[in-house]
Amino acid sequence: MITYKQKFDSLSSGALIxxxxxxxxxxxxxxxxxxxxxxAGADVLELGIPFSxxxxxxxxxxxxxxxxLDSGVTxxxxxxxxxxxxxxxxxxxGLLVYYNLIYQYGIEKFMLDFAAAGGNSVLIADxxxxxxxxxxxxxxxxxxxTVHMVTPNTSDERLESIVEKTSGFVYTVAVLGVTxxxxxxxxxxxxxxxxxxxxTKTPVCVGFxxxxxxxxxxxxxAGADGVIVGSRLVKIIEENLDDKEKMIAEIxxxxxxxxxxxxxx
Amino acid sequence: MKHTGRYGDFGGYxxxxxxxxxxxxxxxxxxxxxxxxxxxxxxxxxxxxxxGRETPLYFxxxxxxxxxxxxxxxxxxxxxGGAHKGNNTLGQGLLAKYMGKTKLIAETGAGQHxxxxxxxxxxxxxxxxxxxxxxxxxxxxxxxxxxxxxxxSVVPVSAGSGTxxxxxxxxxRYWCSNLSDTFYLxxxxxxxxxxxxxxxxxxxxIGIEARKQILVKENRLPDMIVACVGGGSNAIGLFSGxxxxxxxxxxxxxxxxxxxxxxxxxxxxxxxxVGVFHGAKGYLLQDEVGQVFESESISAGLDxxxxxxxxxxxxxxxxxxxxxxxxxxxxxxxxxxxxxEGIIPALESSHALAYLxxxxxxxxxxxxxxxxxxxxxxxxxxxxxxHRPLK
Numbered sequence: 001m002i003t004y005k006q007k008f009d010s011l012s013s014g015a016l017i018x019x020x021x022x023x024x025x026x027x028x029x030x031x032x033x034x035x036x037x038x039x040a041g042a043d044v045l046e047l048g049i050p051f052s053x054x055x056x057x058x059x060x061x062x063x064x065x066x067x068x069l070d071s072g073v074t075x076x077x078x079x080x081x082x083x084x085x086x087x088x089x090x091x092x093x094g095l096l097v098y099y100n101l102i103y104q105y106g107i108e109k110f111m112l113d114f115a116a117a118g119g120n121s122v123l124i125a126d127x128x129x130x131x132x133x134x135x136x137x138x139x140x141x142x143x144x145x146t147v148h149m150v151t152p153n154t155s156d157e158r159l160e161s162i163v164e165k166t167s168g169f170v171y172t173v174a175v176l177g178v179t180x181x182x183x184x185x186x187x188x189x190x191x192x193x194x195x196x197x198x199x200t201k202t203p204v205c206v207g208f209x210x211x212x213x214x215x216x217x218x219x220x221x222a223g224a225d226g227v228i229v230g231s232r233l234v235k236i237i238e239e240n241l242d243d244k245e246k247m248i249a250e251i252x253x254x255x256x257x258x259x260x261x262x263x264x265x
Numbered sequence: 266m267k268h269t270g271r272y273g274d275f276g277g278y279x280x281x282x283x284x285x286x287x288x289x290x291x292x293x294x295x296x297x298x299x300x301x302x303x304x305x306x307x308x309x310x311x312x313x314x315x316x317g318r319e320t321p322l323y324f325x326x327x328x329x330x331x332x333x334x335x336x337x338x339x340x341x342x343x344x345x346g347g348a349h350k351g352n353n354t355l356g357q358g359l360l361a362k363y364m365g366k367t368k369l370i371a372e373t374g375a376g377q378h379x380x381x382x383x384x385x386x387x388x389x390x391x392x393x394x395x396x397x398x399x400x401x402x403x404x405x406x407x408x409x410x411x412x413x414x415x416x417x418s419v420v421p422v423s424a425g426s427g428t429x430x431x432x433x434x435x436x437x438r439y440w441c442s443n444l445s446d447t448f449y450l451x452x453x454x455x456x457x458x459x460x461x462x463x464x465x466x467x468x469x470x471i472g473i474e475a476r477k478q479i480l481v482k483e484n485r486l487p488d489m490i491v492a493c494v495g496g497g498s499n500a501i502g503l504f505s506g507x508x509x510x511x512x513x514x515x516x517x518x519x520x521x522x523x524x525x526x527x528x529x530x531x532x533x534x535x536x537x538x539v540g541v542f543h544g545a546k547g548y549l550l551q552d553e554v555g556q557v558f559e560s561e562s563i564s565a566g567l568d569x570x571x572x573x574x575x576x577x578x579x580x581x582x583x584x585x586x587x588x589x590x591x592x593x594x595x596x597x598x599x600x601x602x603x604x605x606e607g608i609i610p611a612l613e614s615s616h617a618l619a620y621l622x623x624x625x626x627x628x629x630x631x632x633x634x635x636x637x638x639x640x641x642x643x644x645x646x647x648x649x650x651x652h653r654p655l656k
Contacts (some may be wrong), residue, residue, distance in 0.1 A: 053431075055281070076428070104551070126279045128280065130284070131277065151281075154285075178441055
């Protein structure tokens with residue numbers, strides 16, 4: 001299984017990290033989408049398990065959660081899905097999940113099963129750094145890497161503590177707010193990248209509102225090591241629910257657009 | 266954060282990183298101003314002259330005769346706005362003002378907390394935005410109208426089930442994007458720390474007054490205190506005055522809806538499992554894998570799949586007992602209180618009364634019970650009419 005470090009060390013340009021909700025709009029289509037993303041040049045995958053009350057997500061991802069839940073996705077099915085993906089290609093997979101789903105599954109068992117499926121890290125959207133000890137032992141026992149979020153309003157003291165506990169990459173939130181496409185990259189992100197770069201050697205990847213290839217170029221130029229593209233892609237799923245071929249073709253085109261922009265910058 | 270916000274293992278602040286600075290700011294301001302002489306004086310003055318406190322502790326003589334033991338009602342239905350909600354919105358609104366915030370946001374289910382927030386928004390000249398499920402907007406049009414009259418804007422939330430939990434989700438999301446000038450005035454003693462503690466602090470006036478009043482009227486502590494529990498703010502307000510009095514039995518009454526063996530109820534403490542939801546660890550109505558259920562009850566004010574963390578703690582520690590009352594028992598209680606006392610209780614408060622009626626003839630006649638009449642029922646007359654048309 002490839003680690004984040006091996007992957008980031010192997011890259012000559014920035015990391016392209018698409019985000020999808022597992023099972024959106026259904027498990028089979030979702031698998032086709034993820035394969036397409038890998039073939040279009042994804043370096044790392046960020047995948048979400050759908051939750052009934054995703055408070056850190058905007059309307060686009062919330063609708064994806066609802067579609068995936070309606071198609072019957074459970075945490076156990078999501079783990080099987082991850083196994084299928086890693087069998088298709090050895091690619092680092094970060095999970096983005098809400099705490100209650102892991103809590104109910106059993107924290108230790110979840111981390112072990114996720115590691116066995118070939119996953120790399122579990123980012124719990126509603127478990128902040130102050131409480132990570134609740135999952136630390138289970139993560140270590142499963143041999144997983146760690147990814148934590150930093151936001152533009154995170155204090156220096158908290159930022160220090162977060163990067164110290166992060167081994168995979170720092171999930172750098174570009175905005176004060178929730179996930180969703182935006183016209184411009186927030187002017188809060190460059191100062192945050194600078195703060196992080198001064199504080200850690202761990203790769204810094206930027207997400208929330210990376211909607212256009214130019215956004216990716218801008219944050220990579222500012223020193224980031226990768227970009228996470230979510231709502232922009234999930235919106236394509238939403239807009240093409242009745243034409244899956246077009247859905248998959250447009251996702252491929254969009255990701256290749258990001259890939260080219262990143263590689264040619 | 267300076268404090269962990271834990272009640273035993275329950276509570277905490279399970280929120281995305283982006284909200285931590287906002288919660289820290291509120292926590293800091295709360296601990297500062299709650300002991301600030303100017304703040305305290307203004308709060309006391311407005312409690313008396315604006316909310317109409319203290320509220321009476323009323324010996325309900327004919328209702329007592331009906332149940333066969335002595336029942337005192339803490340008359341929170343007489344608080345300005347018609348429910349205990351005003352205790353919290355006045356306190357938090359004042360805190361927001363002292364913090365220099367200019368905008369208030371709040372979630373609401375039935376509209377009672379939205380209205381109580383809009384009222385305070387007008388009083389202190391805040392720009393007020395109320396998030397309300399689109400289903401609730403449609404079925405609570407009178408309260409929506411009242412909020413707008415107070416100058417608030419009402420944001421219908423259609424995502425998810427279009428009810429209270431979705432309104433909270435959207436209010437949290439909006440808050441993430443508008444932290445600098447906006448105060449989130451949380452409506453119940455649930456959610457992430459420091460909200461449960463703040464709401465408890467401003468509602469504890471109920472229990473402090475009731476304890477003092479019953480000692481005057483009966484010259485002893487009550488044998489039992491009873492309140493309805495949704496998120497649990499009126500209940501924790503009453504209970505907090507008596508937690509140290511070990512002889513006082515504490516009973517919280519949840520909404521049993523159409524029955525706790527159906528999926529149509531919100532008896533979180535009776536039927537839920539411990540989980541993490543809306544920022545806190547506590548009992549929760551959820552499916553096997555942890556997806557949160559829609560709750561259902563005749564009283565929208567109790568319609569919440571979670572519950573405040575201190576109630577989870579009081580249940581786990583055995584200090585309080587939590588029981589359900591179903592819709593039919595609640596409608597009976599609503600009618601019986603009106604017929605015996607000429608008081609129209611909120612359907613929420615009628616859950617506490619339903620428990621009292623379930624104990625009819627089972628207690629010694631000298632038993633003294635204090636029940637929280639948390640709100641008035643004018644808002645519910647139409648709902649009762651639908652279920653039980655007058656002949």
